[in-house]
Amino acid sequence: MIKILWLLESKINSDFINEISDELELKIQISSSFEKETIYDVIILENLAIISHLSEIQKNSILIYVLDEKNNIFDHQNIYVNYYIRNVSLYEDLYQAFLKSKDFLLKKINTISLKSGKINYHIIKNNILYIESFRNYIVIHTSISDYTLRYTLKKIHKKLGNEFVQCHKSYLVNLNNVICIKENTIELKNEVTLPIGNKYKQNLYNLIYK
Template identity: 70%
Template sequence: MKIKVASSFEDGIVYDIIIFEDISIMSRLSTIQKEAILVYVLNNSCNIFDNQNMYINYYIREQLLYEDLHQVFYKSKDILLKKINTIFLKSGKINYHIIKDNIIYIESYRNYIVIHTVISDYTLRYTLKKIQKKLGNEFVQCHKSYLINISNISCVRKNFIEVKNGKIIPIGNKYKKLFYDLYNVSYK
């Protein structure tokens, strides 16, 4: 069984690629078919219909490998971003794709928000209310200026929350009951 692992780069994005030299390996690895985007490289002697029992996302031609592979990456980008649970935000001319699980908390300053993630901080022209609609139930407002990712809470005290990066965030009186209700439901 020969398997090669490589990486491909496109505008600062890294894709991990597993290359199988024998297509019969795929039938034994059913988990890869569910988790990955499968690309089948056709040479002149290959027939697409020989491997119909497997779900293959893209067929590319060996003669036009780089052009076809570039198209596969371009078309697969949206599928990959959905699989890793990202949020798409546009602020001015900049587009952001941020992984929801990496967000620790979000801080608001009037019409601007600062998204604090494990990797970096992003400042965008957005309101807290607008971003909360996009994020979903795993994020809860605990103060008029803060949204917290419930999964990144280290410790909860009476009037404050400590998140995984060590930051202490206050709990506002107006949001206390809602926060405790959502926090207790998610950890029961």
């Protein structure tokens, strides 16, 4: 899902959002008020000064600045803007900005960002084979490396989405990396075999062999 922060006085056109959603083949969530804890994929605004922490969140967002005859693009040169678009042709320019950002947005939506202590992790979901939990920690096993974080299995499951399923009280698996299921075990790519808990067996079969 792509999260858009809409900070224009005019209301957004729902038909436009549906068109962009179809073009990107992604669901879109629109917000009209800024929440500090939310990471936005796209921010559309007409006054750069209204976000006091813009310099921090812009690292994770595409910034689209809407210009009219009163705006001066030199007022906020310390803030990097991805696209300057014209208010007189708002939706035409927005459409082009989204098309140019398509590859970036698709890549971003397939990346999970996690913070453990003072360390930020950015992990590509498709690379995750499985996630193992022990006590208050998890180990994210990927095809490239392993990452140990202070996190819970329940919390990480909510962030990952439907392509990940619990096969055991201590394991989440990426359905895209499942090779086969045997009676009490599940085999993944990279010659990984994990146990299947009785509590999770039926749901696992339903998802894989639906």
